[in-house]
Amino acid sequence: MNIVVVLKQTPDTESVIRIAADGKSVVTDGFKWIINPYDEFAVEAALRLKQQHGGTVTILSYGPQRVVESIRTALAMGADNAVMIADDAIESYGRLKLAKAVAAAIKQLNADIVLMGSRAVDYDMAQRGPMVAEFLDWPHLPLAVSIECDGSKVTIQRPIEGGKVTMQSTLPVLVTFGGSHAVWNPRYASLPGIMKAKKKPLATKSLADLGLDAAEFTPDKAKVRNISLEMPAERAAGRIINGDLDTAGKAAELVRVLHEEAKVI
């Protein structure tokens, strides 16, 4: 099976977010960059599919040079090879353009199945997967927390508000991943894995290599523009319910303030 995983690099979830001088981007100095956790779940799922069905796992990523480090991490986890759409500004062209570029790269890879996170922990737009599927004219199975494949059909489970849904599709199909670390438990790169990853093939592509017209990929052609950022109102630290109260006294005082002051119970 020819498995492709789309991977985005995002800032570590511990990152402190500060607004840059332009008022519409964030300060990236000092960021530690990681594989978007949901894409990492997709890498894990891909490696398990390969264990069952054989084939190859190709990592497809995009962005500036720093992304190579995350690609190598995925290769060290066990992926076989990688393609990178090298373009420093790819995210500034808008989500539709990004999805078009990813779809174009997938077409060149002859994939049976494409896996990726349902969302990214930076802008949390939750758009890439469904958009790529639409541009490929493929079915997609969203927000999988489990995946099974019998070689021709793929079945997933997805949580919805107050329930769960089982969905199925024939190949080729695109699957987006939800769940959590507890669900997917993505493997760590082993030391031999890290050594091997250095020699695994990584092809770099430009937009032109993908048959795309670079003139269409400019920030001013984006349909949506980020105009400004603002910090959320700081939460003032509240008060410790204390005094000389014993446990029962604190409980009574908490219930009183929640009922009388906050009026939430």
Added chain:
Amino acid sequence: MSKCVCVVAEYRAGDFRRVAYEVASEGKRIADILGTNVCAVLVGSNVMDKAPTLGRYGVDKVYVADDPALENYLPETHVPVIADLIKKCDPALVLLSASVDGKDLSARLSARLEEGLVQDCTEIVVDGGKIKVKKPIYAGKCLAWSQWAEGAMPLISCRPNVMSCMAPMEDKKAEVEKVDVAVPQARSSVTGLELDTSGRVGLSGAEIIVSGGRGMKEASNFSILEELAKLLGAAVGASRAAVDSGWRPHADQVGQTGKVVNPNLYIAAGISGAIQHLAGMGSSKFIVAINKDADAPIFSKADYGIVEDLFAFIPALTEEVRKLKSTCS
């Protein structure tokens, strides 16, 4: 009159979801500012009876696709049908739900219509006739404002439980137009739908959440949180540490790689307050932290902090809530 505001009304298992009314109400608010009317798009199976009731939330006209093949949300069938209905409305902008299905639908629709989408918006502003939206990014650590290019049709998905629902206008019925649609042949299908009928309150949409972390020590100890939650009509959540330990299902995880919740009251018991956890519950109206370590970071975000052993405090709290409930009722 200028082009309408279109709202896509989310429908599941025989009725509208609450978020559909929130989105319709918000659509009405914007339409009033723009001086236009509100159209809705509704797809499903056997939905004709319910369609006119959207009028209660400000919708003037509903375009309906009613077909047994549209019973459950399936991207392959819903996206083309909804795209066609939206084209029929020819709106100035489209509002959708940033629910589980709604976010997925919105994204694929955006590609199909080749129009720009902002997901999970918490505020919509009309600024000199132009639409501007706000959405949380980096799990709520920052807020981003976006605007659309000239001539674009904004697609906006609205975060549930944020935008207010108008008081329903009981006697108002929307005009309904049934549209004959060809539901495309699908390669994918929904093969199972299990709805939780236990009456347990779910995390999304809960007004009160009681969450436990590593401090709960083992799975069975969550029974004390469940007892408290039951009295409060609350949902039970968990930190990643509790989920990773196998004490709680992953669906209960609150945080950056779990659910983002915004209840009126969030009670965190035995949770230290890691940045990824705060990302999921930091916008709760009131936060109570119960932790035996006075230096736990969660206290810096809590409106009310209790420095106590949770195994002593939770039962005492449950007792006091019980007393309150018995005097109130």
